[in-house]
Amino acid sequence: MRAQVFGALLLASNSCATSRQGADERRAEARDREPPRASETADPILPLPHSRTLDAGRVALGASLFQSPLLSGDASVSCASCHHEQQGWADRAAHTQVAARPATALNVPTLANLQYYFYFSWNGAYDDLAAHADSLLENPDIMGTTWSAVAARLAHAPGWQERFAAGFSTGLRPENIRAALVEYEASLSMPDSPFDRWLQGDGSAISVAAERGYRLFESRGCVSCHQGMLLGGNLFQRLGVMRDYDPAAMAKALHAEPAPAVESRAELGRFTLTGREEDRHVFRVPSLRNVALTAPYLHDGSVATLADVVDIMAEYQLGELLGPDENQSIVQFLDTLSGRSQGAP
């Protein structure tokens, strides 16, 4: 069933455009291989596993690459400029603005538990971390360079040649830079959340209120979309199932200033990939693991707190209103989903 549900998907996205060539074919593929949106797959929520078969040397090399501005064309930005470990490898700004680049059209997502995702990006445009890394590197608004340019630069910087020679028999080569970075990305798992310990039988790992929140999460239907080990990440769904998505109206209901919108087609979600009307505002259902660490929320970072996004979900996705204590219990449940960041394996 998995294979059928999670069919391969290799697409160009608006925010991280890969080469123009073949874009039409990839779009056609997207149409043909659309995964289901219904909750017919309802995966059970399982604890995150510990076991990982990663190469420790390459992970460490990838960690250094992640921190290095030599990976950007103008040598001013590293991956860590936008993805901060203490914030679950996300960023506190709704739209992140770093050196000489436009503010990001979308909120910087967490990188925790990437190895368990089936799709990457808010609109799920990629199904492979290596292909995603290619597009990041080439995107002028992110890194703006090429692997071979990075290889040439690293070859002249002290220490890299030796480190690559230790990690790869072929040494410092463009494809090995990418492989080390991807190995590091796959290492960013955050197991051992209180909820995982509770799932494994430790009844006192979460509070009574959080347990009540979990039951509400199930009974109110959140789990029909936020399902499986990641509590999300395996379906595409519209933002605004029961009510049309309207950020200005949302801000008003929340008594908040509307977030300054960044004009972008990325707002349109999967529509930018498929061009189909029904894909407007359809996004990958985000994983709720570590969600307490990754404010602000939604693809545009327009919602500041978990309490508010939970109310929005109930209203816009389920057509329900939650009582204040129900909202609070669900937030307490979501708080139990923060795992422990692990260093290199």
Ligand code: HEC
């Ligand atoms: C200028 C800020 C910025 C920089 C620099 C940056 N990213 Fe990101 N990253 C983002 C944004 C914004 C998104 C979401 C884009 C989207 O969904 O279309 C993202 C998405 C991702 C994702 C997908 C996560 C998911 O949930 O699917 C991965 C993986 C990732 N970045 C890794 C990296 C790596 C590796 C680097 C360095 C090579 C990097 N990023 C550099 C802003 C940045």
Ligand code: HEC
């Ligand atoms: C119909 C599917 C669906 C249902 C039901 C649903 N969600 Fe969501 N949820 C989504 C989608 C899609 C997004 C991402 C929307 C966006 O980014 O614009 C999301 C986003 C979120 C976020 C923000 C995550 C982040 O990183 O920004 C939280 C928290 C959340 N949902 C919790 C809940 C809770 C709690 C419930 C039940 C009250 C619920 N959801 C019900 C589909 C759903």
